[in-house]
Amino acid sequence: MLDRRILRIKAFKVIYxxxxxxxxxxxxxxxxxxxxxxxxxDLYLFLxxxxxxxxxxARERQLSRMQKLHPTEEDLxxxxxxxxxxxxxxxxxxxxxxKLVSRKKLSWEQYDILLKTILDSMAEKPYFQAYMARPAxxxxxxxxxxxxxxxxxxxxxxxxxxxxEEKSLYWSDDLEYALTQCCRTLRELGQGKPWRLxxxxxxxxxxxxxxxxxxxxxxxxxxxxxxxxxxxxxxxxARIRELVPDWDSDRLFYADMALIALGVAEHRTFPDIxxxxxxxxxxxxxxxxxxxxxxxxxxxxxxxxxxETI
Numbered sequence: 001m002l003d004r005r006i007l008r009i010k011a012f013k014v015i016y017x018x019x020x021x022x023x024x025x026x027x028x029x030x031x032x033x034x035x036x037x038x039x040x041x042d043l044y045l046f047l048x049x050x051x052x053x054x055x056x057x058a059r060e061r062q063l064s065r066m067q068k069l070h071p072t073e074e075d076l077x078x079x080x081x082x083x084x085x086x087x088x089x090x091x092x093x094x095x096x097x098x099k100l101v102s103r104k105k106l107s108w109e110q111y112d113i114l115l116k117t118i119l120d121s122m123a124e125k126p127y128f129q130a131y132m133a134r135p136a137x138x139x140x141x142x143x144x145x146x147x148x149x150x151x152x153x154x155x156x157x158x159x160x161x162x163x164x165e166e167k168s169l170y171w172s173d174d175l176e177y178a179l180t181q182c183c184r185t186l187r188e189l190g191q192g193k194p195w196r197l198x199x200x201x202x203x204x205x206x207x208x209x210x211x212x213x214x215x216x217x218x219x220x221x222x223x224x225x226x227x228x229x230x231x232x233x234x235x236x237x238a239r240i241r242e243l244v245p246d247w248d249s250d251r252l253f254y255a256d257m258a259l260i261a262l263g264v265a266e267h268r269t270f271p272d273i274x275x276x277x278x279x280x281x282x283x284x285x286x287x288x289x290x291x292x293x294x295x296x297x298x299x300x301x302x303x304x305x306x307x308e309t310i
Contacts, residue, residue, distance in 0.1 A: 001040070001041060001044070001181055001198040001199060001200055001201065001202060001205060002037055002040060002200060002201050002202060002218065003202045003218070004202070004218060004221065004222075005281070006040070006174075006177055007037070007201075007218060007221070007222040007225075008222075008225070008262065008266075008281055008282070008285060009173075009285055009289075010033060010036045010037060010222070011033060011222060011225050011226045011229065011262055012255075012258055012259060012262055012282075012285055012289065013036065014029050014032050014033045014036070014226055014230075015029075015226070015229045015230060015233065015258040015261055015262055016254060016255055016258040016289075017032070018230060018233065018258075019233065019254040019257050019258050019261075020254050026227060026230050026231065029226055029230050030223060030226055030227070033222065033223070033226050035170065036170045037200060037201075037222075038200065039168055039170035039171060039174070040170070040174045040177065040178060041197075041198065041200055042104055042106065042168070043164070043168070043170075043171050043174050043175070043178040044178040044181045044182060044185075044198070045100065045101055045104065045106055046101075046106040046108075046167075047150065047154065047178055047179060047182050048091070048097075048182050048185065049091075049097075049101045049106055049107075049108065050108055050115065050154075051087055051088050051091055051146055052088045052091060052092050053108045053109075053112075053115055054088075054115055054118065054119060054149075055082070055083060055085060055088035056088075057112060057115050057116060057119060058082055058083050058119055059083040061119075062078050062080065062083055065078070066078070079132055081131070081132055081137060082128075082131070082132065082145075085142040085145070086137070086138070086139040086142050087139060087142040087143055087146060087186075087189065088142075090139065090189065090195075091195065094194075094195050096195070096196070096197070097195050100197065111163060114157075114159050114160065114163060117157070117159065118149070118153045118154070118157065121153055121157075122149060122153060125148070125152065127145070127148040127152070128145070128148070131144075131145045139189065139190060139192075140190040140191075142190075143186040143187065143189050143190030144186075144190065146186055147183045147186050147187070150179045150182050150183055150186075151179065151183065154175070154179055155175065155176060155179055160175070161175065181198060185198075200219075201217065201218040201219045201222075202218055203215040203216065203217055203218040203219075204217070204218070204219075221270070224269050224270075225262065225265060225266055225269065225270075228265035228266075228268065228269045229258075229261045229262045229264075229265035229266075232261065232264065232265055232268075233257075233258075233261045236257075236260060236261045236264050236265075236305070237257055237261070239305065240257070240260065240301060240305075243301060243304065244301075253290060253291055253294065253297075255286070255289055255290040255291075255294065256286070256290055256291075256294050256297055256298055256301075259282045259285060259286055259289075259290065259294075259298050259302070260282075260298060260301055260302050260305065262282060263278055263279065263281075263282040263298075263302040263305075263306065264302070264305050264306065264309070266278045266281075267306045267309060268309055275306050275307075278306070279299065279302055279303055279306065282298060282302060283295055283298055283299050283302075286298045
């Protein structure tokens with residue numbers, strides 16, 4: 001599930017927290033990293049578990065219209081394609097899925113207002129109107145519909161992001177990645193494959209699908225990366241001070257320091273990874289998590305420090 005790009009980002013967040021606060025030991029750093037990884041899969045489960053309550057609210061609305069004092073012909077004979085979708089039924093009847101969601105206490109019960117907002121938004125969209133207009137019904141169609149819902153509703157609504165920040169400090173930046181995993185699951189379900197919990201690390205997922213393939217463990221890669229960056233942070237920071245003596249250390253952004261420390265640690269710990277790959281990875285992360293000038297700063301210093309180790 002988690003590839004090396006997102007693992008590097010999670011490692012960056014841990015080292016950044018250490019750089020800012022300084023009050024953290026290696027055990028805590030690794031613990032935070034592991035918790036962050038598991039939280040992404042929990043977010044995936046939470047998002048996937050929204051399918052049943054979305055369907056349930058739509059069903060309740062339909063029933064309420066049928067019970068009006070003066071129902072219209074449309075109220076009495078509604079298009080029930082969405083409220084009877086096979087995907088919600090499939091997930092509700094999957095004991096592995098329902099037990100796991102229950103055990104992790106991932107509930108949408110108190111967020112019905114948000115779900116109603118999503119339903120209202122769906123009803124106005126061409127993808128939903130086209131789905132409802134097609135007389136044919138299939139699990140594949142239902143999975144395609146909810147793929148649109150995840151891509152066009154959950155990723156665009158600010159209230160969704162507000163909810164995630166409220167529920168977990170690890171979820172705020174993982175929404176798009178978790179939604180991608182949800183859509184991947186929907187494609188598999190639409191092909192008739194059973195639901196199963198994805199492996200936490202991509203290398204484990206690949207080896208599960210292809211038993212003859214042997215890959216370096218992504219978990220081991222990430223833990224070694226966090227360990228090396230954490231233990232080598234102070235030495236890296238001191239070397240940067242030597243390279244840019246005219247800079248006040250207060251002006252050296254903590255995010256830049258964390259990125260450079262990770263890049264140096266990765267190059268020293270994994271010499272089989274080409275230096276240009278490591279350099280490019282952390283420059284890309286700098287674009288998203290640091291200042292506009294950080295790309296050039298990280299590029300120049302990290303390139304110099306990597307060359308010093310060659």
